[in-house]
Amino acid sequence: MNVVLGRARRSVPSRFARILSDIFSWRFAxxxxxxxxxxxxxxxxxxxxxxxxxxxTLVQLPAxxxxxxxxxxxxxxxxxxxxxxxRALLSEQPxxxxxxxxxxxxxxxxxxxxxxxxxAAYAFSRFRFAGRExxxxxxxxxxxxxAVLMLIPLYVIVVQWLGLGNSWLxxxxxxxxxxxxxxxxxxKGYFDTLPYEIEESALLEGAxxxxxxxxxxxxxxxxxIAVTGLFAFMTAWNEFILASIFMDDESLYTVPVGLRxxxxxxASEWGYFxxxxxxxxxxxxxxxxxxxxxxxxxxxxxxxxx
Amino acid sequence: xxxxxxxxVTKHYGDGPATVSALDLKISxxxxxxxxxxxxxxxxxxxxxxxxxxSISSGDLSIGxxxxxxMPPKDRDIAMVFQNYALYPHMxxxxxxAFGLRVRNFPKLGIxxxxxxxxxxxGLADLxxxxxxxxxxxxxxxxxxxxxMVRDPQVFLFDEPLSNLDAELRVQMRSVISxxxxxxxxxxxxxxxxxxxxxxxxxxxxxxNDGALMQVGTPLELYNDPDNTFVAGFMGAPSMNLVPxxxxxxxxxxxxxxxxxxHLSALKSALVLGLRPEKLVYAANAPxxxxxxxxxxxxVESLGAEMLVHLRAGSSQVVARLPGLRxxxxxDTLELAFDPAAVYLFDSESRQRxxxxxxxxxxxx
Numbered sequence: 001m002n003v004v005l006g007r008a009r010r011s012v013p014s015r016f017a018r019i020l021s022d023i024f025s026w027r028f029a030x031x032x033x034x035x036x037x038x039x040x041x042x043x044x045x046x047x048x049x050x051x052x053x054x055x056x057t058l059v060q061l062p063a064x065x066x067x068x069x070x071x072x073x074x075x076x077x078x079x080x081x082x083x084x085x086x087r088a089l090l091s092e093q094p095x096x097x098x099x100x101x102x103x104x105x106x107x108x109x110x111x112x113x114x115x116x117x118x119x120a121a122y123a124f125s126r127f128r129f130a131g132r133e134x135x136x137x138x139x140x141x142x143x144x145x146x147a148v149l150m151l152i153p154l155y156v157i158v159v160q161w162l163g164l165g166n167s168w169l170x171x172x173x174x175x176x177x178x179x180x181x182x183x184x185x186x187x188k189g190y191f192d193t194l195p196y197e198i199e200e201s202a203l204l205e206g207a208x209x210x211x212x213x214x215x216x217x218x219x220x221x222x223x224x225i226a227v228t229g230l231f232a233f234m235t236a237w238n239e240f241i242l243a244s245i246f247m248d249d250e251s252l253y254t255v256p257v258g259l260r261x262x263x264x265x266x267a268s269e270w271g272y273f274x275x276x277x278x279x280x281x282x283x284x285x286x287x288x289x290x291x292x293x294x295x296x297x298x299x300x301x302x303x304x305x306x
Numbered sequence: 307x308x309x310x311x312x313x314x315v316t317k318h319y320g321d322g323p324a325t326v327s328a329l330d331l332k333i334s335x336x337x338x339x340x341x342x343x344x345x346x347x348x349x350x351x352x353x354x355x356x357x358x359x360x361s362i363s364s365g366d367l368s369i370g371x372x373x374x375x376x377m378p379p380k381d382r383d384i385a386m387v388f389q390n391y392a393l394y395p396h397m398x399x400x401x402x403x404a405f406g407l408r409v410r411n412f413p414k415l416g417i418x419x420x421x422x423x424x425x426x427x428x429g430l431a432d433l434x435x436x437x438x439x440x441x442x443x444x445x446x447x448x449x450x451x452x453x454x455m456v457r458d459p460q461v462f463l464f465d466e467p468l469s470n471l472d473a474e475l476r477v478q479m480r481s482v483i484s485x486x487x488x489x490x491x492x493x494x495x496x497x498x499x500x501x502x503x504x505x506x507x508x509x510x511x512x513x514x515n516d517g518a519l520m521q522v523g524t525p526l527e528l529y530n531d532p533d534n535t536f537v538a539g540f541m542g543a544p545s546m547n548l549v550p551x552x553x554x555x556x557x558x559x560x561x562x563x564x565x566x567x568x569h570l571s572a573l574k575s576a577l578v579l580g581l582r583p584e585k586l587v588y589a590a591n592a593p594x595x596x597x598x599x600x601x602x603x604x605x606v607e608s609l610g611a612e613m614l615v616h617l618r619a620g621s622s623q624v625v626a627r628l629p630g631l632r633x634x635x636x637x638d639t640l641e642l643a644f645d646p647a648a649v650y651l652f653d654s655e656s657r658q659r660x661x662x663x664x665x666x667x668x669x670x671x
């Protein structure tokens with residue numbers, strides 16, 4: 001008993017001392033510096049969004065500003081905190097509609113992309129068929145070309161031939177298909193790590209291929225599906241070039257396209273832009289939070305046979 | 307329940323050599339057949355052909371009265387236990403065991419009853435709500451057994467089910483499997499590379515090498531009456547001593563021993579002599595007319611109640627299983643004796659047994 005107490009007594013100051021030494025260590029300083037480096041530009045956006053004004057300059061410095069005033073100008077804090085920018089964005093501007101467009105397109109892209117890539121990846125992983133190797137290689141090759149290169153052909157096919165310009169469907173189709181190669185490779189890598197005996201066992205128990213796919217493989221592949229789904233969602237959510245070219249009608253803009261019009265040749269509404277960009281980040285952040293327990297295992301999928 | 311019959315069954319992968327060649331094997335109803343052999347001998351392929359997980363290149367396989375060459379696995383009414391358990395990690399023990407019955411649309415109450423009964427038999431009743439990740443290796447393998455049991459299939463297949471378990475658990479699980487087979491009486495085919503498992507579990511054992519069947523028989527038949535050097539060397543631990551000997555028509559000689567055999571003059575001059583390590587005794591305790599074997603001690607492995615003594619003379623080497631503990635020093639000369647009736651002779655080229663006088667346990671004195 002004495003030994004235990006003695007140990008406890010000794011450990012209190014040592015722990016405190018350790019925390020203190022941690023705080024004053026060069027590692028801690030480095031981390032604080034790195035965090036500031038990352039947070040500082042974001043702080044500008046937040047301040048702009050909550051300042052209620054549209055100008056990019058938050059603090060107007062007089063000509064004969066003192067060093068203290070200069071220093072103050074470096075710290076981006078608005079003169080007054082207000083939600084005016086957000087209020088105006090959601091009520092006076094068509095931002096809510098753009099948000100709705102983006103959500104529908106991104107969710108549909110995720111759904112279409114995932115269902116296509118899950119079934120394709122399962123086939124690539126489990127079945128041996130003519131063209132399997134070449135198919136996988138083609139998927140990889142398609143990733144070599146930047147999206148800009150495909151812009152004209154896509155415009156011709158989707159807008160001119162299929163007549164799907166100015167519609168959700170056109171963008172959903174293009175986004176799902178451009179996300180497909182990466183999604184298939186990612187999921188195939190994960191399916192490859194699932195022991196084949198599990199499926200053989202289910203086959204012997206009387207399960208059909210479809211039952212095995214839906215009741216065994218998909219539940220087991222949740223981490224990989226989460227990561228892949230997130231990728232598909234973000235592809236659609238953040239995309240600008242294709243959306244700006246495919247959508248002429250302002251009411252069909254996605255958020256990135258809409259935001260662009262707050263800061264153009266004819267307008268410089270940085271306040272709206274900042275408020276909009278904060279709102280745009282929220283769904284992705286929420287998704288990351290919701291899926292974070294899958295992310296680590298999903299991103300390292302295939303690294304070791306689990 | 308059903309019998310299984312292979313008629314000239316061959317399996318090729320691509321253009322390569324046959325993994326299983328022209329296999330003829332009949333497994334009777336209710337029998338516990340063990341397929342044993344070294345890695346790559348084709349034993350797992352045979353098991354997977356019974357399951358329907360591998361196609362058959364040529365020949366016929368029947369289960370019961372049906373030819374099953376083209377029958378899908380789910381229609382064969384077979385349950386299989388895999389080496390790595392192959393449990394569904396996202397399902398509880400109950401769901402794992404109930405899966406096969408659920409996909410076959412069994413009534414809910416029946417599923418519940420069968421799973422509970424199997425869980426009771428296997429001591430899993432308290433673990434039904436756990437997931438495989440929360441169980442030990444032995445428990446997982448019992449779940450896999452339970453999953454196979456609940457369906458009451460006509461054939462059980464075991465693919466090295468104990469290889470992932472530690473030695474103690476393996477002995478325990480061996481008795482569980484043996485007890486289950488006695489209780490259920492289902493035809494079972496068990497694949498292993500461990501001859502101890504084969505000897506202790508099998509009603510009959512089929513020894514395989516390079517895709518060919520070497521010999522089939524009860525454990526004692528294989529042990530006492532091996533057809534060739536492969537079976538002789540494979541069954542029994544430590545394995546049978548196989549010593550090349552010279553036959554001059556009157557006696558067999560090598561650097562370790564001289565064995566009078568006047569009636570073998572018709573045979574080749576190069577033979578292989580087989581002698582089980584446990585058939586060697588101290589010369590002092592043996593009858594005077596038993597042949598002697600003399601060599602220098604190379605290594606002594608003490609196992610407590612007995613010891614394995616490795617003797618060598620020139621290029622000939624034998625292992626003797628001797629009782630008790632004696633202080634031997636490597637390099638000492640040791641004289642042992644053996645019953646001449648315990649000797650087996652094999653052709654040195656074909657490696658087949660020479661049964662010159664038809665005696666079951668050896669060629670006789």
